[in-house]
Amino acid sequence: MLKESIFPPLAAAQPEAAELSELILEIGAATRRSLRADLVQYNLTPPQFAAMHCIWKSSNAMKISDLAEAAGQVHPTMTGIVNRLEERGLLARRQNPDDRRNQLVSMTPEGEKVVLALCERRRKRIQSFLAPLQPAERSELFRLLQQFLSVITHSL
Numbered sequence: 001m002l003k004e005s006i007f008p009p010l011a012a013a014q015p016e017a018a019e020l021s022e023l024i025l026e027i028g029a030a031t032r033r034s035l036r037a038d039l040v041q042y043n044l045t046p047p048q049f050a051a052m053h054c055i056w057k058s059s060n061a062m063k064i065s066d067l068a069e070a071a072g073q074v075h076p077t078m079t080g081i082v083n084r085l086e087e088r089g090l091l092a093r094r095q096n097p098d099d100r101r102n103q104l105v106s107m108t109p110e111g112e113k114v115v116l117a118l119c120e121r122r123r124k125r126i127q128s129f130l131a132p133l134q135p136a137e138r139s140e141l142f143r144l145l146q147q148f149l150s151v152i153t154h155s156l
Contacts, residue, residue: 038121042114047073049118051081052090052107056115061104063096090114 032046039049054070055062062070068078082105085091091110096102107115130138 034118034125035122038125042118044114047071048081048085049115050117051078052085052111052115052117055091055105055107056112061094061106062106063102065102065106067105085111 031122032035035046035049039046050071051067051073054067059071064082065075067082068075071078071081073081081092082091086093086105089108091105092104092108093103102122130141133141
């Protein structure tokens with residue numbers, strides 16, 4: 001049911017949109033809490049994991065500016081994140097052979113182990129969230145979420 005909305009005019013005029021807005025915020029908050037619970041054993045923050053995950057997904061070294069954009073951070077913040085992860089031996093930097101003004105950031109073998117372990121832990125946690133749903137419900141949930149994400153992505 002619709003709780004008191006943080007979007008009161010929207011709630012009155014468009015209750016479905018208001019309820020969906022609230023639900024998205026609640027899912028996001030619950031997902032972040034779940035992620036933080038998984039990251040604590042590796043002493044990582046969500047932005048640090050986001051940076052590592054972006055590099056891992058790219059399968060290549062990345063310029064810090066590209067990494068910052070991919071992870072949704074500003075360049076100076078990403079530089080600090082990379083510094084801390086490099087100090088821990090999870091990321092490494094090297095000179096960009098194509099542009100000496102830039103450095104490339106890559107995953108170390110230890111960093112890759114951490115990302116893979118966290119991804120497996122996340123997969124198991126998400127699987128436990130999906131367990132109460134019937135297979136048809138899961139399929140419908142995936143279909144609708146993918147469709148919704150596509151609409152959002154294409155409207156930006």
